[in-house]
Amino acid sequence: MRSRAALLGIAVAAMAVWAGCRKDPAAEMPDPCAFPATPFQLDYHAFFPDPVIPADNPMTVEGIELGRRLYYDPLLSSSGPLAGKSCSSCHFQEHAFTVPDPGVPAIGNTNVMSHCNLAWATHFLWDGSAGPTLEDVMRYEVEEFFRLDVGVLRNHPEYPELFRKAFGTCEVTLPLVEKAMAQWFRRLTSANSKFDRFLKNEEALSPGEWRGFQLFFTEAGDCFHCHSMPLMTDNGFHNIGLDSVFAGQGVGRYAVTGNPMDLGAFKTPTLRNIALTAPYMHDGRFQTLEEVVDFYSAGAKHSPSLDPIMTKPGTGITLGMTAQQKADLVAFLHTLTDEAFVTDTALASPF
Numbered sequence: 001m002r003s004r005a006a007l008l009g010i011a012v013a014a015m016a017v018w019a020g021c022r023k024d025p026a027a028e029m030p031d032p033c034a035f036p037a038t039p040f041q042l043d044y045h046a047f048f049p050d051p052v053i054p055a056d057n058p059m060t061v062e063g064i065e066l067g068r069r070l071y072y073d074p075l076l077s078s079s080g081p082l083a084g085k086s087c088s089s090c091h092f093q094e095h096a097f098t099v100p101d102p103g104v105p106a107i108g109n110t111n112v113m114s115h116c117n118l119a120w121a122t123h124f125l126w127d128g129s130a131g132p133t134l135e136d137v138m139r140y141e142v143e144e145f146f147r148l149d150v151g152v153l154r155n156h157p158e159y160p161e162l163f164r165k166a167f168g169t170c171e172v173t174l175p176l177v178e179k180a181m182a183q184w185f186r187r188l189t190s191a192n193s194k195f196d197r198f199l200k201n202e203e204a205l206s207p208g209e210w211r212g213f214q215l216f217f218t219e220a221g222d223c224f225h226c227h228s229m230p231l232m233t234d235n236g237f238h239n240i241g242l243d244s245v246f247a248g249q250g251v252g253r254y255a256v257t258g259n260p261m262d263l264g265a266f267k268t269p270t271l272r273n274i275a276l277t278a279p280y281m282h283d284g285r286f287q288t289l290e291e292v293v294d295f296y297s298a299g300a301k302h303s304p305s306l307d308p309i310m311t312k313p314g315t316g317i318t319l320g321m322t323a324q325q326k327a328d329l330v331a332f333l334h335t336l337t338d339e340a341f342v343t344d345t346a347l348a349s350p351f
C-alpha cells in the first residue's frame, strides 16, 4: 500500500512538473504584437502650465507619427460626406493649421480654427461642444464628422504595423485612431514667436510693437483679460458684441448650455499666429486684423449677454482708439507669428 501511495505521489508530482513544463514555454513565447514604443518628451514654453496628458495615452514617437499620418491621409474619409478629404484639406500648416483662402470660411460660414497649443485647451469648437479632452474631440472628428470606416485601415498594407508600433497591439480600432491623433495634436505646440523671444529677453520689440503690447496688456486695449498669457486665450467663452440679435449658429455657446447669458458667446481663440489665420471670428466676417481692431475700437454692439469686460468705464463699449493706436495694436499682433511652427518639417505632411 505504502509503495503504491508513493508511486501515485511520484506520478502526481511528475504530472505537475510536466504540466509546469508545458506551461512555461507558452508563457515565455513573445507576444508577436508587443512593441516597445519610444517615450516622447513634449517640449513647451517655460511660461506654459503643464498640459494634461491622460495616463492611458502617454505620448510616444511612434504614436505621434501615426497620428500625423492619419491627419494628412485622405483615406480617413474613404467614403461619407467628406470623401477624399484629409484633416489637412482644411487645416494647412503654413496658416497655423487653418484654411489658406482668407475669403472662404470652410463649412457654411463657420471659420476654420487653428491647431496650436490645443494640449492646453479644455473645450473645442467655437461653441465648445466637444471635449474636455483631445481624445474626446478626436472621437467627434473621426467618428461623427469624418465617419471613418476603420476597416479601411485594418486592411491597409502599412497601417496595422504602424498601430502595432504605436500601441503594441495587432488591433486597429477607432479608440486607437483617436489616441494617436490626440498625441499628434499635443505635439502641435507653438511658442517661438518674436513675442516669446521678447519675453525671454532674446529680442526687442520695435517702438510700434512695444506701444501695441502696452495697449494689449493694459485697460487701454483690455485684450489681455480674455486673450490671456501665455496661451493668448483664457479657454473661456464670451459675447464680444459682434451682433445684438442671435439666431442659427450665431447663438454660440447657448446651443450647448441653454443659458441666455451665453447667447452670442464663443470660445476665445488663441491669438498665437493670428496674422496667418484670416478670416477672423467664428463666421469669418473680418478679412484683416485692421478690421478686427476697428471692431474692438468702435464696432461692439449692446445685448443683454454682452460680456461685462467689453464695457469700459467712461467710454461705454468703444475703445475709441486713434489710427496710430490701432496700427500699433496690429503691429503687436504680428509679433505673435511663430515662423518655426509653420515651417517645421516634423509637422508637415509625411507623404
Ligand code: HEC
Pocket (backbone or CB within 6 Å): 071, 076, 082, 085, 086, 087, 088, 089, 090, 091, 106, 107, 110, 111, 112, 113, 114, 115, 118, 121, 123, 124, 125, 126, 127, 137, 138, 141, 142, 146, 181
Ligand atoms: C471641411 C473642412 C475641415 C476639415 C476637412 C477638418 N476640419 Fe477641423 N475644423 C473645421 C472648422 C470649420 C472648424 C470650426 C468648426 C466649429 O467650431 O463648428 C474646425 C475645428 C477643429 C477643431 C477645434 C479647434 C479648437 O480650437 O477648438 C479641431 C480639434 C479640428 N478641427 C480637428 C480636425 C481634425 C482632426 C480633422 C480630420 C479628422 C479636421 N479637423 C478636418 C474645418 C475642417
Ligand code: HEC
Pocket (backbone or CB within 6 Å): 111, 216, 221, 222, 223, 224, 225, 226, 227, 237, 238, 239, 240, 242, 264, 265, 266, 267, 268, 269, 270, 271, 274, 277, 279, 280, 281, 282, 283, 289, 292, 293, 296, 307, 309, 310, 329
Ligand atoms: C471679453 C473677452 C475678449 C476681449 C476683451 C477681447 N477679445 Fe478678442 N476675441 C474674444 C472672443 C470670444 C473671440 C471670438 C469671437 C467670435 O468669433 O464670436 C475673439 C476674437 C478675436 C480675434 C479673431 C480671432 C480668430 O481666430 O478669428 C482677434 C484678432 C481678437 N479677438 C483680438 C483682440 C484684441 C486685439 C483685443 C483687444 C482690443 C481683444 N481681442 C479683446 C474675446 C475677447
